[in-house]
Amino acid sequence: MLQKVVRSAVIDAPIARVWEVLRDFNSHDQWHDVVEKSRIEHGEPSSRVGCVRSFTLKDGNRIREQLIGLSDKDWQSTYCILDATVPLNRYVATVTLKPVTDGDRTFWHWESRFDAPPGREAELRQMVAEGVYEAGFANLRRYLAGGAHAERAHPASGTAAREVRLSRYGGPEELEAVSANAPQPGPGEVRIQQSAVGVNFLDIYLRRGWIPAMLPLPGVLGMEAAGTVIDIGTGVTGLLPGDRVAYLCPQPGSYCSVRTLAARHVVRLPADVDEETAAALLLKGVTADYLLRDLARVRPGTRLLVHAAAGGVGSLLCPWARRLHATVIGTVSSEAKARIAREQGCEHVIVAPDHRFAETVQSLCGGVDVIVDGLGAAAVDGNFGAAAKRCHWISLGQATGPLPPLDPDRLLHKSMSFSRPVVFDYVATPRELQERAQRVWQALAAGVLPPPRIERFALAAAGAAHQRLESRASTGSLVLLP
Ligand SMILES: NC(=O)c1ccc[n+]([C@@H]2O[C@H](COP(=O)([O-])OP(=O)(O)OC[C@H]3O[C@@H](n4cnc5c(N)ncnc54)[C@H](OP(=O)(O)O)[C@@H]3O)[C@@H](O)[C@H]2O)c1
Structure with missing residues (x-):
């Protein structure tokens, strides 16, 4: 019964x-x-x-x-x-x-x-x-x-730490550096003394409260960091105290000096990759890897349009795509950024602060096969205009605002496809994470990826880093130093 x-x-x-x-x-x-x-x-x-x-x-x-x-x-x-x-x-x-x-x-x-x-x-x-x-x-x-x-959050065996806490969704001024405590690692966990924390545009969406389920308040932002393992919990294999490591993790919380997290998100760093470089590269490099290999399937001759070509992801995607012999067209908002994008392998750069790029793309190459779009709302019409027949539009992010609802019939006109991927689903297993990270380090060592341009901020100045990223002034990657 x-x-x-x-x-x-x-x-x-x-x-x-x-x-x-x-x-x-x-x-x-x-x-x-x-x-x-x-x-x-x-x-x-x-x-x-x-x-x-x-x-x-x-x-x-x-x-x-x-x-x-x-x-x-x-x-x-x-x-x-x-x-x-x-x-x-x-x-x-x-x-x-x-x-x-x-x-x-x-x-x-x-x-x-x-x-x-x-x-x-x-x-x-x-x-x-x-x-x-x-x-x-x-x-x-x-x-x-x-x-x-x-x-529970501050057990006796915790390590004193600093973290940047968000207590209310809103602007960069809501980020506040406070004392914290990193708990002793439980089964399957590691505790990491962090020396560099990667800043991503996703952190800004979370701070604004666009994805509240992913960051309940009070919360700590940040999806990636690099540092040294302090100690490990039971059942952890392949990591030891003293190892230099980096991680990317679907649960935010990396804006801190010491973090305890599941070891499955952690990779060891090769001797020639320092922690700042790792924090600048890991999430964005892994993103470039899954885009090029799995989603865009870039081949010689693929016509690829990359928005924000001088930004964090763009700076990695463009040179890597060029090495695969794609025709890379980048959009940027200024001449200064255009110079950087050209240096990084963009064959054509369109300076389009107002996102009017479609006609130029058509005149340069008759439309593109793949669009990597981290802009969102403001680029929708331009993307439709710039697409060639059978174009794959990858909506990576929404730096200009959330995408409006998409009428599938607009895709029909050019037999287009559309995808909305998230990096964490492309590192779903520790093995996949290891393999993708390995390819990023190898691409760096082989010169396929240039050493990342890094803008550094103190951990407590996370708000200033956000302001810089939101203002469209930054190029390359932003890193916080605890
Ligand atoms: N889905 C995923 O798996 C995944 C993973 C990583 C990143 N992303 C997305 O990829 C995009 C790039 O991320 P990122 O961290 O490397 O950032 P980023 O490209 O360094 O910064 C964003 C860039 O977007 C451009 N932009 C245009 N209009 C803007 C506006 N109104 N406000 C702010 N920026 C504007 C700016 O470049 P210009 O000045 O040249 O226009 C700015 O530099 C973001 O949309 C992010 O969410 C997605």
Whole structure:
């Protein structure tokens, strides 16, 4: 017979605050004491329906649960167990919040149904009701009051560190350098003393609050860094304290001096690659690698249009594509940037601060086969105009603003294809990350990639680095130095 457990509680916090925590399917290792460690599989956003959280309990049990419903309108989330080392079969649970009439408190209803092996029904009902739900209510209360969070984020064995924290989405002025603590590495984790942190345009989208599911607040920006391994957790292979390393990781958090993270995102650095170079190159170089090899499939004669050709990704993509004998056409906003783009292998450079480049592209080569577009909104019409028949438009980013909805019939006119890739999906396994990173280091050593142009900022001046990147004044890569 199906077992049913129902529990409810009133939490002394406004519903928006409680929901902010609970809607994040991967927040429970922050606030629920029974959860030791949790991660979302395949780097998916933790509030995307269908994502799977894989976690370990303090007692050693392991559980994989899938988010099967999420409603911000009804403050409701539903999830089920996919596999578990505890015999909770066909387990489906729903969390529902309601505002208490005084407005500042929240009613939390938690219920589940599951099958249990004969003879163990009462024991499992009690475990869920007391060990999970009642304990969860108490733990969340403590977390919201600051206690549990502080305890878990700053364990006694943590290393004193500095981090750049974002407490409110907005402009560069919201970035604030504060003291922090990097916890001792758990199983499968490493702790890294960082010496250089790569800045990417994605950090700006996150800071502005364009992808809140990826950066709940308060949060720390940054997807990549380089440094030296301090210590490693159990089960880590291939890394030792003292190794020089770099990483790129789908969970933000690299704007800091010391970071603890999953070892699967980390690569060792060759002797001839210093940490600043690694932080300037890794994410952007790996992006150039997947674009050229996997998505654009650039070959001799491919006509390739690269926007922001003197920027971080553009500075790597253009010379690498040229080495593959593509015809590389770059767009930039100034003559000074045009000089850099030419030096880096652009055969043709169009100075188009207003993004009017289509006619020139057509007159230069009759249209392009591939467009790598990190501009977004402002370049849509230009891209359609610059495309040749069967053009593949790769929408890499949106430095000028989010893309408006795209009418598929506009693609039909020239048999175009469109893709919207994310680098993290192209380094989905440690092996893939190692291979792509290896190709980037080799391209650097062979002179295919020029040494990156690096603009350096102190970690605490992350806001100034953002201002520079947003102002269109920067060229090459920006790096923060903790
Ligand atoms: N999807 C992925 O896997 C992935 C990975 C890495 C990067 N990206 C994307 O690739 C693009 C380049 O990233 P990046 O970090 O290397 O940045 P970047 O190219 O160094 O900087 C952005 C450039 O965009 C141009 N731009 C045009 N209009 C702009 C505006 N209104 N505001 C700001 N910039 C404007 C500027 O070049 P001009 O002055 O020459 O116009 C600026 O230098 C971004 O869209 C980023 O999100 C995507």
